Amino acid sequence: MKPIEFYTTPEGEVTMRPLGESERQLKETDTEFIQSFLAVLREFYPEAYEALMDRYSKSSDNKRYRDFLAVRMFIKCNLGLYDNMIDVDENWNFNFEFVSCPLRGECKYDKVICSPKFNSTLSERQLEVMKMLYQGETDSEIADKLFISLNTVNNHKKNSFKKVGVHSMPEFMRYAMAKKLFQ
Incomplete structure (x- = not known):
């Protein structure tokens, strides 16, 4: 996906401008983008998604x-x-902006949908995959043992890195040791 800048028009519509492309209105027919966006919300901002x-x-x-x-x-x-x-x-990282809203502080969705909380908790499956990686198993071995694709193993690894704030397996190993994650 290309990086995107969004804008809310005075009429209340949302426009999007992918890097290097023309600005256009977000439409209901942008289903692939919308579903990908929701998947990120479901994984990293579950309270906002719900x-x-x-x-x-x-x-x-x-x-x-x-x-x-x-x-x-x-x-x-x-x-x-x-x-x-x-x-x-x-990489679907959000750069949040403080958007002025007349209901800020009063709206039941303030700090839920607006300024949402990032979910840094690894799911059971993410923990299972990361523990196997921590113990030295390869991506292929994990995929075979858990009956999942290599792509799924890589997605669990990528999402786990994002949740705990690391960028590589050595960084994750240090994080897991410091937090006694698998002991």
């Missing part, structure tokens, strides 16, 4: 529309300033 699904539950009969509304709201609340700073990088 709140968005609850907020737009009346639209759940039309899942595509519900998902569009949820992503649009998240962007409006956290990434919608036009400042020529990348809002989402190629």
Whole structure:
């Protein structure tokens, strides 16, 4: 994915400008982008994801529309300033902005959807994969033992690195030792 800058128009629509491309309006038909965005929210901002699904539950009969509304709201609340700073990088890292809102401090979604909390807790499966890596097993061995693809092993590793704030396996090994993660 290319890095993206978002902007909320005075009319309340969200525009997106992928790096090197023209600005365009986010649309309900941007399903691949919307589903990828929601997957990041589900993994790294689960409270925001659940709140968005609850907020737009009346639209759940039309899942595509519900998902569009949820992503649009998240962007409006956290990434919608036009400042020529990348809002989402190629690795789906969010660069949050303080978006002025007349309901800040009063809205039930403040600090849930707006300024959401990052989930740094590894899932059971992530812990299982990372423990096997920590113990010296290869990606292929892990994939075979857990009946998952190499891509899935790599996704668990990448997401685990992101959650604990490391960039490599040696950094993760030091983190796991310091935190006594597998002892």
